[in-house]
Amino acid sequence: MVWRLLLTAGLALALTGLSGCSSWSASAGSEAQRTADAIGSEAQVMSLVNRAAQRRDPPTITLSAIMSDVDSALGDAEDAAVGLATDDPARPVLLELVSDSMDTAADLREAVESGDRAALRDLEPVIAELASEAEAL
Amino acid sequence: MKKLLTLALAILSAVGGFVDIGDVVAGGTIGARYGLALLWVLILGVIGVACYAEMAGRVVAVSGRPLFDLVRERLGPTAALWNLLATMFVTLLTLGAQIGGIALVIELASDIPHVVWVIPIGLVVWFVLWRVKFQTIESVFGFAGLTILVFALSIWWLDPNWSELFAQATRPAPPAGEPVPTYFYHAVALFASAMTPYTVLFFSSGGVEEGWKPSQLRQQRLNVMLGFPLGGVLSLGIMAAAAVALEPTGMDVSTLGQIMLPVALAFGVVGVAAALLGFLGATLGATFEAALSCGYALGQYFGWTWGKRVAPERAARFHVSLMVSLAIAVLFIQTGVDPILVTEYSLLFSAVALPLTYLPVLVVANDRTYMGEHVNGRFGNFVGVSMLVVVVVAAVTAIPLMIGTGMGA
Numbered sequence: 065m066v067w068r069l070l071l072t073a074g075l076a077l078a079l080t081g082l083s084g085c086s087s088w089s090a091s092a093g094s095e096a097q098r099t100a101d102a103i104g105s106e107a108q109v110m111s112l113v114n115r116a117a118q119r120r121d122p123p124t125i126t127l128s129a130i131m132s133d134v135d136s137a138l139g140d141a142e143d144a145a146v147g148l149a150t151d152d153p154a155r156p157v158l159l160e161l162v163s164d165s166m167d168t169a170a171d172l173r174e175a176v177e178s179g180d181r182a183a184l185r186d187l188e189p190v191i192a193e194l195a196s197e198a199e200a201l
Numbered sequence: 202m203k204k205l206l207t208l209a210l211a212i213l214s215a216v217g218g219f220v221d222i223g224d225v226v227a228g229g230t231i232g233a234r235y236g237l238a239l240l241w242v243l244i245l246g247v248i249g250v251a252c253y254a255e256m257a258g259r260v261v262a263v264s265g266r267p268l269f270d271l272v273r274e275r276l277g278p279t280a281a282l283w284n285l286l287a288t289m290f291v292t293l294l295t296l297g298a299q300i301g302g303i304a305l306v307i308e309l310a311s312d313i314p315h316v317v318w319v320i321p322i323g324l325v326v327w328f329v330l331w332r333v334k335f336q337t338i339e340s341v342f343g344f345a346g347l348t349i350l351v352f353a354l355s356i357w358w359l360d361p362n363w364s365e366l367f368a369q370a371t372r373p374a375p376p377a378g379e380p381v382p383t384y385f386y387h388a389v390a391l392f393a394s395a396m397t398p399y400t401v402l403f404f405s406s407g408g409v410e411e412g413w414k415p416s417q418l419r420q421q422r423l424n425v426m427l428g429f430p431l432g433g434v435l436s437l438g439i440m441a442a443a444a445v446a447l448e449p450t451g452m453d454v455s456t457l458g459q460i461m462l463p464v465a466l467a468f469g470v471v472g473v474a475a476a477l478l479g480f481l482g483a484t485l486g487a488t489f490e491a492a493l494s495c496g497y498a499l500g501q502y503f504g505w506t507w508g509k510r511v512a513p514e515r516a517a518r519f520h521v522s523l524m525v526s527l528a529i530a531v532l533f534i535q536t537g538v539d540p541i542l543v544t545e546y547s548l549l550f551s552a553v554a555l556p557l558t559y560l561p562v563l564v565v566a567n568d569r570t571y572m573g574e575h576v577n578g579r580f581g582n583f584v585g586v587s588m589l590v591v592v593v594v595a596a597v598t599a600i601p602l603m604i605g606t607g608m609g610a
Binding site: 098101104105108109111116119127132137 | 308309310311312314446447450451452453455456458459461462465466469470471472473474477610
């Protein structure tokens with residue numbers, strides 16, 4: 065009896081949750097959307113790396129390794145943007161965004177490795193702007 | 202005192218046996234995407250693996266024979282051969298994922314690309330397998346793995362919104378806007394990360410190597426009931442830290458470095474060093490277990506003399522099979538394939554193979570011919586059968602979900 069009640073309650077809870085506000089679609093958007101999401105995600109990584117690098121005792125080597133992953137992911141995003149149809153209006157916007165992100169990533173890596181706090185602070189609004197632009201796409 | 206120490210070491214082994222690169226990746230990616238909304242799956246996985254490890258341990262203690270040996274005798278050579286092939290495929294893939302995981306940990310500590318480290322890691326693992334004692338391997342790496350607790354500690358430093366975390370944990374559904382199939386894809390991966398097939402195979406074979414007896418059943422049960430949940434707490438720590446630091450940013454976790462960010466933010470270089478040590482301990486321990494499991498599975502199926510404790514000249518085929526398994530995994534990762542991707546595939550294929558591992562354990566644990574008075578009780582069978590239903594659902598849905606969601610994209 066107790067088990068039946070628990071099972072019914074669990075099922076009801078799950079169904080309420082699932083039907084409330086989630087999509088049953090397996091698709092994750094268009095290629096352009098996925099590329100914008102990927103750039104936005106890397107911008108968020110850069111933001112966290114920047115915060116961690118401003119600590120008194122930053123894990124510089126690990127943050128530098130994480131920046132290598134960011135470079136690689138932005139390279140993949142660039143390839144994806146280049147691969148979009150030339151008449152896709154998102155293509156030039158994404159190419160510019162990825163190019164700006166790559167430049168910022170290079171500046172961030174340099175600031176992380178040299179421990180230049182002033183440069184790190186200056187990069188905060190730049191990274192936030194990149195994240196906002198990616199989210200807006 | 203000696204008994205307490207033995208118990209502590211055994212629990213440590215179970216903790217180390219639970220956490221591996223699959224748990225780290227699944228915990229980090231899922232925490233960053235869903236917060237704690239998949240906590241219920243982790244709890245199910247811990248219950249499942251503890252239940253079946255207890256059964257497998259009891260089978261070994263009572264019969265004195267390894268699992269694969271009994272599976273072959275009970276189900277016949279053909280069914281057992283399918284079991285062997287599936288287990289070998291998944292365990293080799295898992296072994297590759299663990300080696301890749303070790304290489305990634307060293308990359309994060311050195312900023313030198315992981316592919317440089319793969320062959321040296323293979324050589325070190327082979328040397329340790331060859332020369333170092335079973336208990337030493339288990340204890341040292343289990344102990345190192347405990348430093349993963351730094352993730353759980355980081356949560357307090359990151360000043361989370363506790364009510365939000367509680368709300369996520371008690372609402373077993375995807376967040377708004379998240380596709381349901383993707384949520385279930387990640388649920389299957391997380392479940393498989395807890396119930397990895399090699400865990401039970403290694404646990405039971407280790408029991409034979411250590412000569413478990415029916416008189417030790419209580420202690421063995423205690424190891425399982427404390428060790429696996431403690432391992433689950435380590436995984437939960439990784440998931441919760443990601444939920445606090447990464448989920449609000451909306452980032453998509455795809456590298457091991459990103460999983461480290463919460464501890465980097467909370468504790469700086471000291472926290473990162475502890476986390477890296479923990480990951481190294483967990484992945485190295487899992488590498489040994491997966492490599493030994495390959496040898497155990499082959500040795501037990503073909504009836505060779507097998508065992509880490511048996512001198513190599515007396516168990517040559519077993520030791521050669523360890524070496525060959527290790528070489529295959531090393532060469533696979535050396536091709537430059539992304540270890541995180543290998544981990545994700547290993548979890549999915551583990552999910553598919555789960556019934557082949559767990560059904561025979563349930564069958565043998567219910568067979569009075571082998572088990573006598575230690576046959577499964579009603580409660581054990583209730584939990585075992587319930588978990589088997591979940592295992593079968595996970596196995597059947599894994600591949601369709603993988604294809605339908607584009608690997609959870």
